[in-house]
Amino acid sequence: MATMTAAQRREAARVGFDAYIAECPARQLLDRIGDKWVSLVVNALADGPQRYSDLRRRLAGVSEKMLTQTLRALERDGLLTRTVTPSVPARVDYALTPLGTGLLPLMQSIKAWAEEHMPEVLAARESYDAAAGNGK
Amino acid sequence: MATMTAAQRREAARVGFDAYIAECPARQLLDRIGDKWVSLVVNALADGPQRYSDLRRRLAGVSEKMLTQTLRALERDGLLTRTVTPSVPARVDYALTPLGTGLLPLMQSIKAWAEEHMPEVLAARESYDAAAGNGK
DNA sequence: CTGTATCCTATCTGATACTG
DNA sequence: CAGTATCAGATAGGATACAG
Numbered sequence: 001m002a003t004m005t006a007a008q009r010r011e012a013a014r015v016g017f018d019a020y021i022a023e024c025p026a027r028q029l030l031d032r033i034g035d036k037w038v039s040l041v042v043n044a045l046a047d048g049p050q051r052y053s054d055l056r057r058r059l060a061g062v063s064e065k066m067l068t069q070t071l072r073a074l075e076r077d078g079l080l081t082r083t084v085t086p087s088v089p090a091r092v093d094y095a096l097t098p099l100g101t102g103l104l105p106l107m108q109s110i111k112a113w114a115e116e117h118m119p120e121v122l123a124a125r126e127s128y129d130a131a132a133g134n135g136k
Numbered sequence: 137m138a139t140m141t142a143a144q145r146r147e148a149a150r151v152g153f154d155a156y157i158a159e160c161p162a163r164q165l166l167d168r169i170g171d172k173w174v175s176l177v178v179n180a181l182a183d184g185p186q187r188y189s190d191l192r193r194r195l196a197g198v199s200e201k202m203l204t205q206t207l208r209a210l211e212r213d214g215l216l217t218r219t220v221t222p223s224v225p226a227r228v229d230y231a232l233t234p235l236g237t238g239l240l241p242l243m244q245s246i247k248a249w250a251e252e253h254m255p256e257v258l259a260a261r262e263s264y265d266a267a268a269g270n271g272k
Numbered sequence: 273c274t275g276t277a278t279c280c281t282a283t284c285t286g287a288t289a290c291t292g
Numbered sequence: 293c294a295g296t297a298t299c300a301g302a303t304a305g306g307a308t309a310c311a312g
Contacts, residue, residue, distance in 0.1 A: 017196035025250035027175065034170025052294055061153035063286050078260025089293040099256055106249045113242045114161035120235055124214025188274055199306050204275060225273040
């Protein structure tokens with residue numbers, strides 16, 4: 001048959017759009033830097049190389065699992081390097097690559113926009129919630 | 137007692153840091169624009185006001201639930217307006233507010249960085265995976 | 273047309289315990 | 293010191309059916 005059911009057409013459109021989203025560079029980037037700990041790790045490393053335990057201390061709330069997972073993801077993406085010094089006890093240093101350093105100006109832009117406009121967003125949120133609260 | 141156990145100190149540090157993260161404007165912003173559909177909706181509305189069904193068509197893969205949820209969140213944050221025309225059938229238009237429009241340059245910066253550097257990231261990812269694959 | 277309600281799965285996140 | 297392994301709870305995301 002040359003025709004598809006409506007459900008099939010919708011499904012086909014969804015799959016195609018999902019593929020488009022998966023390839024969209026901007027969304028790939030947002031997926032990465034939107035991760036809870038990524039921006040914090042990158043910022044911590046902006047001050048220079050840090051050891052695993054330094055990072056764990058600076059990001060006081062991170063679990064070992066999430067820290068390791070975040071560092072591995074960033075290493076995989078070429079944003080930072082992992083250097084093992086096989087002394088006893090072992091020592092591992094993490095440092096931003098040039099690619100990772102190149103991310104800093106963008107993070108700065110995001111931070112600047114946030115600091116300038118998030119208060120408005122928060123105010124809007126409060127007034128929206130207040131209105132909804134009155135309705136109930 | 138003046139002292140806390142190690143576990144208590146860690147817990148206190150974690151709670152304090154979580155509070156800091158929750159207040160950090162940059163992280164709040166990333167949480168918002170990192171949502172899967174937010175950037176797509178904002179971009180779609182950059183071309184001008186759109187109706188609910190227009191958006192659903194343009195974002196082919198979105199479920200009604202996620203589209204509504206995303207639109208409500210953006211409305212709550214003062215980034216877009218929702219205008220109901222109570223005709224039959226009902227008609228609802230969504231449009232960016234000035235605050236929402238102000239987000240566009242930032243989105244553009246993100247897109248620009250992504251298009252310039254994501255190929256490097258993807259290449260790093262492939263070579264990392266290839267190396268890991270050899271090891272197994 | 274524009275949603276809301278329900279149910280279900282996948283993923284994310286974290287706590288805990290253990291290892292080289 | 294720097295992780296890995298495992299388990300459980302929370303949350304996001306989506307399919308489907310129904311309502312105003």
